[in-house]
Amino acid sequence: MDLQKSDRNPIYYQDAGTLAKMIRDRDISPVEVMKAHLDRIEAFNPAINAIVTIADNAMEVAKKAENAVLRGNELGPLHGVPFTVKDSIDTANILTQRGSPIFKGRIPDSDATSVARMKQAGGILLAKTNIPEFSYWIESDNLLSGRSNNPWDLSRTPGGSSGGESAAIAAGMSPIGLGTDLAISVRGPAAQTGIVSLKATHGRVPMTGIWPRVPRRFWHVGPMARSIRDLQIAFGVLSGPDGLDGFSSSNYLLNGGVGSIPDRKLRIGWMVGPGFGPVDSEVIKTVEAAADALKSLGLLVEPVGIPALERDFALDVFNRLHVMEMKKAFREATAGRSQEELYKMSKTMLSLPDTSMEDFIDAEQAAERLKDGFAGYFSKYDALLTHVLPVPAHKHGVESFIINGQKVDPTYLQGATVPLNITGLPGIAMRFGTSKEGLPIAVQIVGSWLNESTILHIASLLESVSPVRGLHPGI
Structure with a gap:
């Protein structure tokens, strides 16, 4: 599909922060905003298949939000703004079917914490978005709701496992939403669709x-949007313990404002390997261009290497660590169900050999070495700039890639993203280039633990000089 760039975006291509301000200023009503997105879904979702369930009370809630504005009520940072949610995240009284016939018709009684917080900020649940079966693959395809397509090129994937979410936002069917990430799944889809x-x-x-x-030590939930400002807003809304998730219990995690930007020139290293696997030349050039752009803004930027990534290939470490635990969850979910109800990845996961205890312990030690290696790196640098994916969005159903002359399987797409899941480091995916085929190419900005404020600041600077800012699929 063709590119479009406009200084006067229609409602459905405004970012969430802009929509919230327009609503507060009474320049537009929540009802108008909701209708624009529902109309957009009706027009383009049949081809893209990003939306799997529309919240049946979305317009009713929008009318209540409109009345709150008219009454002069105190408004949250996302008041009246529609948001979408990946279909593995529970939504009260709205279908959450996890991309599988096994969970067809499942309606949770309560919202996930992340959904509840978006609503508390004034956001209005618009719809649920497509995923791979059980949120587990790099393509968003399943037996229940089918395959999602990339709005930049329908013959290509919008990624996985938050591919429906990325496609919906890129196509103007949603301004902001929630995805989850085990190894790649909010950053990869964002990179493939240009959000x-x-x-x-x-x-x-x-x-x-x-x-x-x-x-659980690898899973994350995170915001997906069209601007860095929206990520900042959403992070402030979403972060902090809820008294239920033990990994989110620290008092140091009370709000998104924890941490500060150093009062000096920021020092950034950039790399595309070794340690990530092969990378396409167009992707390398995009990372180099982003590094040059940051240098032109006055930051200290230089090429780096991280020896720990060369010693322990993070993708191999991840594979040895997560298979046994995921297999148990898949086995429990599919117990007593027929093979006809299972799609590709469930069958693949259940067929994988268990990791031996010796290999598991070795992998745990390798994960600790990776953490140590990044700790050493961040004692000298404020951020790391790298690629998100080694190639732009690929055709549906690709079973292997030739990247710089090396043949690799699709799991290699996670080479630069999975280190952050193993170590728990924060990272932002954002577009900074375009392939010769007109597809988005993204970079990844990585920070030290709890230092989201710095990488959001760097991403905002990079966004301000981005050559692709304001580009949307021409649909």
């Missing part, structure tokens, strides 16, 4: 009400 996303430090945002919850 932005944040995987915060592990534990910053509670995982309560999200399935599967194993291995």
Whole structure:
């Protein structure tokens, strides 16, 4: 599909922060905003298949939000703004089917903590978005709701496992939403569709009400949007303990404002390897361009290496650590169900051999070495700039890639993202380039633990000089 760039975006391409301000200023009503997005879904979702369930009370809640504005009530930072939610995240009285016929018709009684907080900030649940079966693969495809397509090119994937969410936001069907990330799943889809996303430090945002919850030390829930400002707003809304998720219990995690930006020139290292696997030349050039842009803004930027990533290949470490725990969850969910109800990844996961205890312990020690390696790096640098994916969005159903002459399987797409899940480090995905085929290319900004404030600041600076800011799919 063709590119479009406009200085006067229609309602459905305004970011959430802009919509919230327009609503507060009474320049537009929540009802008008909701109708614009519902109309957009009606027009374009049949081709993209990002939305799987529309909240049947969305317009009713929008009318209540409009009345609150007219009464002069105190308004939250997202008052009247629609938001969408990945279909693995519980939503009270709204279908949450986890991408599987096994959970067809499932309606939770309560909201996930992240959903409840978006509502408390004034956001209005608009719809649920498509995922892979059980939120587990790099494509968003399943037997229950089918395959999602990339709005930039329908023959390509919007990624997984938050691919429906990324496609909905990129196509103007939603201004902001929630995804989850086990190894790649908010950052990869954002990169493939040209939007932005944040995987915060592990534990910053509670995982309560999200399935599967194993291995919990790797799972994250995070915001996806079209501007860095929206990530800042959402992070402030979402972060902090809820008294239910033990990984989010620290008093140091009370709000998104924890941490400050150093009062000096920030020092940033950039790298595309070694330690991440092969990377396409167009992607490398985009990372180099982002590094040059940050340098032009007065930051101290230089190429770096992280020896720990070369010693322990993070993707291999991840695979040895998570399989047994995920297999148990899949086995429990599919017990007594017919093979016809299972899609590709459930069958694949259940067929994988268990990791031996010796390999598991070795992998746990490798994970600690990776954490130590990043700790050493961040004692010298404020952030790390790298790629998100080694290639732009790929065609549906690709089973292997040739990247710089090396043949790799699809799991290699996670080479630069999975280190952050193993270590719990925060990272932002944002577009900064375009492939020769007109597809988005993104960079990843990584920070030290609990230092979201710095990477959000750096991302905002980079966004201000981005050559692709304001581009949308031409649909």
